[in-house]
Amino acid sequence: MGVSAATAHRAMNVLVRDQVLTREHGRGTFVGKAIQPTASVSVRTVYILIEEQQRDLTSVPLDTLVAAVRAEFPQTNVQFSFISGQSSLEFLRQLVEVAQLAGQFAGAIPISCSREVYRYLSETGEPVVVLGSLYPDQWQLPSVDLDYQQSGHLMMEYLTKRGHKKIALLTTGGGRPGDNALYDGATDAITAAGLPPNSLLMRIFPQDFDGFQTQIKEMLQRKDRPTGIICASDRLVGAVAGSLRELGLSIPGNLELVFESQSTPSESLSKYPYVKPKLSFYEIAKTVAGMLKRIVDRESLENKRVIVPVELHSNRATVSAS
Numbered sequence: 001m002g003v004s005a006a007t008a009h010r011a012m013n014v015l016v017r018d019q020v021l022t023r024e025h026g027r028g029t030f031v032g033k034a035i036q037p038t039a040s041v042s043v044r045t046v047y048i049l050i051e052e053q054q055r056d057l058t059s060v061p062l063d064t065l066v067a068a069v070r071a072e073f074p075q076t077n078v079q080f081s082f083i084s085g086q087s088s089l090e091f092l093r094q095l096v097e098v099a100q101l102a103g104q105f106a107g108a109i110p111i112s113c114s115r116e117v118y119r120y121l122s123e124t125g126e127p128v129v130v131l132g133s134l135y136p137d138q139w140q141l142p143s144v145d146l147d148y149q150q151s152g153h154l155m156m157e158y159l160t161k162r163g164h165k166k167i168a169l170l171t172t173g174g175g176r177p178g179d180n181a182l183y184d185g186a187t188d189a190i191t192a193a194g195l196p197p198n199s200l201l202m203r204i205f206p207q208d209f210d211g212f213q214t215q216i217k218e219m220l221q222r223k224d225r226p227t228g229i230i231c232a233s234d235r236l237v238g239a240v241a242g243s244l245r246e247l248g249l250s251i252p253g254n255l256e257l258v259f260e261s262q263s264t265p266s267e268s269l270s271k272y273p274y275v276k277p278k279l280s281f282y283e284i285a286k287t288v289a290g291m292l293k294r295i296v297d298r299e300s301l302e303n304k305r306v307i308v309p310v311e312l313h314s315n316r317a318t319v320s321a322s
Helices: 005-017 062-072 088-101 115-124 148-161 177-192 209-220 234-246 281-296
Strands: 021-024 028-031 045-051 077-083 105-111 143-146 167-171 200-204 228-231 256-260 274-277 305-308 310-313 318-320
Touching (some): 005 021, 088 105, 105 115, 105 281, 148 228, 200 209
Parallel strands (some): 167 228
């Protein structure tokens, strides 16, 4: 280090005096009592996973979900990770593997993710609880979901009882189990009302609000345009209302609208009829976090698939699910 032997010797003597070093005759010089081993600190993390294309569409109150997770895991970090749609699986794999190597992966709560994401998480063997719908061959994963079939039935039943005979169903994704269940419930209600299958129009949000509004305008300019609209997410209501204004139409004058929400909607939206869970979202989030905590603690789950009942609210009446 560029110092003389005498300087190095004096420095060693100072360190011995301060017990940073200790000398043992015939054995050598060792770390002294003044140096205590540093405790190894590993910050554990629960990952909330959302696919990038869903971040602007989900009506899940993420801050409430974080509060519920922290209540169950008080010494654990909670991290949002938005999974890129172009390379979602590779991104997720790197995220999980790095956290595993560091001993930091405490568990994951994926929300409305793809089938491939759920499959990979299942294969890792790590604690996972899904908030959303699963495909039938993935029911081994614990999950908490809304009763989407009952939701679709309630919304369609409301509109058919109001006399609507042409109704549009607007969804945020194509082919997901929750979307299919919502559609099944809506068609069941159409059949019960004695209406033909072509009473229902279905439009899928193309991840582009401008493109979506174009679809809505085209649909509403038809001679046989729908007089009732079902929105599968409260995030779609604004796009519908904007399209109606541009066409000089109004709610409820020219059209009635009902929508689905993961929790109690904002005051500006609650003027429309809506379906929401019978449980508060915090209760739902507590269920998810509690299930994850039991898995982490190696406790068995009484029920791996929790289906939350829903109810319809309107300024006319509140209709509970059967």
